Amino acid sequence: MEQAIYAELPEEGRSEIEDLFNEMRKEFKGRPEELIPMLQRAQRRLGFLPEQAMLEIARITRLSAARVFGTATFYAQFRFQPVGKYIVRVCRGTACHVKGSDRLLETIVGYLHAVPGQMTPDGLFTIETVACFGSCALAPVMVINDSVYGSLNRSRALKLLGEIRNSFPLPKLASLP
C-alpha cells in the first residue's frame, strides 16, 4: 500500500500542536543538540511527528528542514503516521525469536488485519516491532502502550487484544474490509 511518507495533523489537532510548541519554546533553548529531545517530546504528546511539528522544530532550532527530517527518519523511534489508541509492540529480539515471536507476530497481524507500522482501520491499534525490550528472560514479550506482557503464547496474546477490542462498543470487526 502506497502512503505519503509524512502526514499532516488533522484540523482538530491544531490547537494541541500550538499548546505543545508554546510549552516547548519555554523548555528548550533551541540548540542543535536539543533536536532529538524535541522530536521525542513532540511525539510523546502527539503520538507521531506530523509535518508541521517538524517544520516548527526546524524554525526553533534554526536548522534546515532537511536536517530535521533527515535526523528524524534515521531513528526507528520516530513515526510519521498517526497511531491507534493502543500501540501493540511485539519484540523481535533474539531471545524472543528463538521462542517463536515470528509466529506470535503472524498471529497478531492476522487477528488485527494490519501489518507492522500500520494502524487498524478502526483506529484502535497500531502494530510495531521492536528490537528488544530487555525482558528477554520472559520471552516472547509484547508491550501494549506501557504495559509489558511476558511469557506469551498465541492464545494469551489474542485474549489480551480481544479484551481491549471488546471494551470499545462501536467499531467492531464487521466494519473492517
Place this chain on the structure above:
Amino acid sequence: MDFSLIRERAEKNWKALETLKQPLIQVGMGTCGKAAGADEVYATAKQTLKQMNLLGRILQVGCIGTCYLEPIMAVRKPGGPFIYYGNLTAKRAEEILLSYLKNDNPRPDWAVCFRGEGPVDGIPRFEDLPMIKPQVRIALRNCGIIDPENIEHYIARGGYGGLARALRMDPEEVAREIKDSGLRGRGGAGFPTGMKWEFARKAPGRMKYIICNADEGDPGAFMDRSLLEGDPHSVLEGMLIGAYAIGCNEGYIYIRAEYPLAIKRLETALIQMEECGLLGRSILGSRFGFEIHIKEGAGAFVCGEETALMASIAGGRGMPCSRPPFPAVKGLWGNPTNINNVETLANVSAILTKGAKWFAGFGTEKSKGTKTFALAGKVERTGLIEVPMGIRLKEIILEIGGGVAKGKKVKAVQTGGPSGGCIPADLFDLPVDYESLTAAGSIMGSGGMVVMDEETCMVDIPRYFLSFTAEESCGKCIPCRLGTRQMLDILNEICEGKGTPEDLDILKEVSETVQKGSLCGLGQTAPNPVQTTLRYFLTEYEAHILRKRCEAGVCKPLFHYEIDPETCNGCGVCSTKCSVEAITGEKKKPHSIEQEKCTKCGACYEACKFQAIRIC
C-alpha cells in the same frame, strides 16, 4: 551536609530495617518483574498486611537474578531470614503471607530458598541453589537486595566509599588502581579501562567529557537495564570516579528510550545525589565538581558505537566516523571524551571500595573479575547472572541454567548478539574469557547469551541476525550496506528452499568483504553469525540446499507436520487449535493433517500433549 553524617544516618536507618520488629517484604519490581505481575503481588502484600492488622514494610527491589521465577516475593519475620517465593499470583501471595505471618508456617513446599540466618527446615539456602552457587556478584552486588530508589540503602552497604577513597588519591593513582585491577571494558570490545582513562586524562583540552553507554542495543541482552533498575548508584559512583581520574566535570548517560523504568530510576538517583552533595560544584567537600545529563536514545543500534553515539548526543544522525582520532583525543564536540559501559562502571565503584588486588583475584590471567550475562532462550532457568571469568560454558548452561527446557537437546549458545557467533554444544568446555570466545569465532560481547535447542534452525539464526544488521546499517559504507543485504537475500533463498551449493561460496566471499571493508564494528562483525554457523553447522546448510529439509521445523517450505497414528489417541485438542480447519479425524481415532490447507503455524504441534505431531 557532611558525608560522614549522611553515612551515619544511612547506616542507622539500614540497621533499623535489618532489626525491624515487624515483617519485611521485598518484591522484585524491575521491568520484567512487573511484566510477570509484580504490581499485583505488591498490592496484595499491602492489602494482606492491612487485613491482618500488621504493621510491616514492603520494599521494591531490583532483580535477584532468578528471572524465570518472576514475580518474586521475599518475606522476613523479625529476626528470621528472608524466605523467597516465585511464580506468584496474587492469590498465592496472600496464602503465603497468611500462612507464614499468622500460623508461622513458611510453606516449604512453595518456597524457593532462604537468604540470611538459617537453617530453615525444608528450604535450601539461596547461596546453595544450583543457579546461584557458581556465581560471584560484584557488579550486581546490591541488585535485588536494596531499594534502588533509596540512596541510603546504597550508602549503608558501603556505597560512595569508593568515591570518597578516590578523592583522597591523586587522579593518576585512581587510573592506575583500575589498571592494576585488570578491568576490561564490558561493552564488548574488552579494552583495558584504566588505559583508556589515562589516554583521556593526558589528552590536551580544557573541556572533557565522560559518557556512560547504556544503549544496550544487542537484542537478547538485559544486564545493563537490570543493573540500572536495581542499583543505579553503583554505576553513577563509577562514573564520578572515572570523571575524577580523567579530570572532567560533565558527563552524559546515553540510554535507550525503550527502558523507561531505568530512566526514571536514574532521574531519582540524580536528585538524591544532589541532596547528598554527590553532584554539583564541590563533591564531598573536595574541589572536584561534576554534573550529569541523561540523553535518551531513539532506537538505532549503531548508536551504541562510540562515534555514532556522540553524533547522536550532538543532535544529528548517529553515523560512525573513522578513528583515529579516537574519542579520548577528539570526541564530543571535538573534546577529549571517555566512554564506558554500564557494567564497567559498576565494577569501578567496587574496585575503588575493595581494591585492585581483590578484584584481580577473580577470573583468569588476561580476563579479570566477573562478567554478567543475560541468560535467555531455550534454557530451563533464565536469569541475570554474574560469573567469574574463566567459568566453562557448560557450567553456565547446564548448572546455572539447568539445561534446555522440556527435555529437548541443547544445540548451541549464541553470545555477543548480532556481532557474535553460535558456539556448538560440543565446545561447551570452552572457558568464558575474551580470548577463548574470540578464538571460537564468537565474542564476549556485552553479555547476551541465548541458548538454542534442536528446534532452533542454524540457518534461520544468521538470517535473523542479518535482517537485523541490514536494517540497522547506517548506510555509510557500501560493503556494510549492500553486503549485509546480499547475505540476507542469499539466506532467505536458502531458507525458502531455493539455495544452491554455489550460494555457500558467495556467502563466504561476501562475508569476508563486509568484515574487511566496513568502517565500524557493526559492519565488521555482522558476518560473524554467518561465519560461525558455516563453520559449525554446515550440515544444516547442506540439508536445506541439497535435501530441501529443515529438521528444526522452522523454515516453512522445508518441512511439514504429520500426525503419528500410533501415538495419536484422538483427543482432538489439535483440531481445536487449528485456525484453518486442516485437521480432521473422529474423536478417539487418530487424526490427520490436510497438507494443502496447513499454514504450518505450529499451533497444533505446541498443543499436542502426547507429542503425536512430528516435524517431517
